[in-house]
Amino acid sequence: MIANYGYQDGSGKYFVTIDTGKCEDCLGRWCVDACPQSLFLIEPDDYNNEVATIEISVRKKLKEKCVPCKPAGGHEALLCVEACRPGAVTHSW
Amino acid sequence: MNMVEENKEFWRWSEKVWRDETMDWQGSESITAGIDVGSVSSQAVVMVDGKVYAYHSTRTGSSSPSSAHKALDGALEGSDLTLEDVHYVVGTGYGRVNVPFANRAITEISCHARGANFMAGPSIRTILDMGGQDCKVMRCDENGKVQNFIMNDKCAAGTGRGMEVIADALGVPIEDIGSRSFETDGRPPVVSNVCTVFAKSEATALLKAGWSVNNVLASYCAAMADRVAGLIERIGVEPEFFITGGIAKNEGVVNRVEGIIGVRAIPLDESTNLDPQIAGALGAAVFAQALLKKERKKATHQG
Numbered sequence: 001m002i003a004n005y006g007y008q009d010g011s012g013k014y015f016v017t018i019d020t021g022k023c024e025d026c027l028g029r030w031c032v033d034a035c036p037q038s039l040f041l042i043e044p045d046d047y048n049n050e051v052a053t054i055e056i057s058v059r060k061k062l063k064e065k066c067v068p069c070k071p072a073g074g075h076e077a078l079l080c081v082e083a084c085r086p087g088a089v090t091h092s093w
Numbered sequence: 094m095n096m097v098e099e100n101k102e103f104w105r106w107s108e109k110v111w112r113d114e115t116m117d118w119q120g121s122e123s124i125t126a127g128i129d130v131g132s133v134s135s136q137a138v139v140m141v142d143g144k145v146y147a148y149h150s151t152r153t154g155s156s157s158p159s160s161a162h163k164a165l166d167g168a169l170e171g172s173d174l175t176l177e178d179v180h181y182v183v184g185t186g187y188g189r190v191n192v193p194f195a196n197r198a199i200t201e202i203s204c205h206a207r208g209a210n211f212m213a214g215p216s217i218r219t220i221l222d223m224g225g226q227d228c229k230v231m232r233c234d235e236n237g238k239v240q241n242f243i244m245n246d247k248c249a250a251g252t253g254r255g256m257e258v259i260a261d262a263l264g265v266p267i268e269d270i271g272s273r274s275f276e277t278d279g280r281p282p283v284v285s286n287v288c289t290v291f292a293k294s295e296a297t298a299l300l301k302a303g304w305s306v307n308n309v310l311a312s313y314c315a316a317m318a319d320r321v322a323g324l325i326e327r328i329g330v331e332p333e334f335f336i337t338g339g340i341a342k343n344e345g346v347v348n349r350v351e352g353i354i355g356v357r358a359i360p361l362d363e364s365t366n367l368d369p370q371i372a373g374a375l376g377a378a379v380f381a382q383a384l385l386k387k388e389r390k391k392a393t394h395q396g
Contacts, residue, residue, distance in 0.1 A: 001239050001240055001241065001242070002232075002240065002241035002242070002328070003242060004241075004242060004243035004244070004327070004328065007245050007246070007247035008245050008247070008323065008324065009247055009288075010288060013327070015243065015327075046199045046200055046203040046380075060246070060247045
């Protein structure tokens with residue numbers, strides 16, 4: 001399943017997309033460990049598969065929470081995207 | 094304008110209850126229930142042997158557990174079926190973890206897709222749910238299993254709450270907005286669709302500038318449709334397309350969304366007596382049916 005977590009408002013679209021089908025092949029918790037803002041969780045989905053998700057309390061704050069990892073924060077690549085070996089994580093902005 | 098009209102709650106939508114009077118639940122093998130406690134409305138659907146027996150849609154109160162009880166009590170009122178007779182309950186919606194009598198909680202994303210699949214059939218691939226305080230789009234397979242989803246619940250624009258604000262601001266009963274939005278002289282430009290507060294201000298200014306109420310309604314429906322279509326286009330639309338949630342009953346928004354994305358929504362078959370607002374609870378009841386079957390199979394195997 002392609003899960004789009006985030007929101008859209010007047011300033012733009014801020015979604016972190018996780019292809020949870022790839023989480024089933026994941027042997028580590030690299031996204032969880034890589035995110036300095038602790039935005040990622042591993043938890044069972046509705047079918048009891050362990051998948052990555054974005055912590056619910058921050059889903060409407062991604063624009064601010066992800067700033068430290070964006071180019072404005074001095075990074076060339078997003079830590080969560082780089083850390084995810086199955087390539088399940090992408091950002092919309 | 095008299096005092097009655099001044100105090101009228103234009104935002105208040107009709108609560109609904111329905112039961113299949115011809116169905117006899119006694120002697121049935123499985124009785125399941127789905128409870129959807131949303132931020133604005135709560136629904137309960139009771140199924141008997143996989144068929145819809147009763148449902149109730151009501152406004153959510155300040156307490157999720159109380160709202161869950163109220164939804165189910167309303168569905169069962171007048172029937173001799175009680176909560177104790179229900180074999181399995183699934184809770185969903187924002188308040189799903191606060192349904193005290195639920196056996197399991199399942200996300201509204203999964204439940205809406207499953208409910209839409211039950212309502213409109215296995216050909217459904219794209220579902221738009223315009224709820225009270227959120228708007229979501231789901232792509233699913235022939236079994237109603239979600240393949241892709243996106244949700245926007247950050248603000249009221251594109252949601253039922255936004256429509257309630259406009260209904261009150263313009264003094265139009267919310268259930269009349271859709272049809273009245275087509276009774277216009279021309280095609281008015283859209284109001285701001287990024288914020289309900291801004292849209293309300295714009296609507297008020299347009300009335301003062303001499304616009305008719307219907308023209309303003311048309312403009313707001315178009316703005317909402319534009320907002321929602323943007324979300325649909327982000328994950329793409331694959332026919333067949335189906336719309337659930339309260340705003341599915343607003344033809345002013347529905348027709349305009351269809352026009353923007355270029356795909357017509359499958360209409361809900363009226364002979365089913367189902368309501369698009371119950372899709373989440375219906376999907377939860379369908380999940381309950383499957384989980385009950387699994388549980389019984391496991392118990393039989395272990396026995």
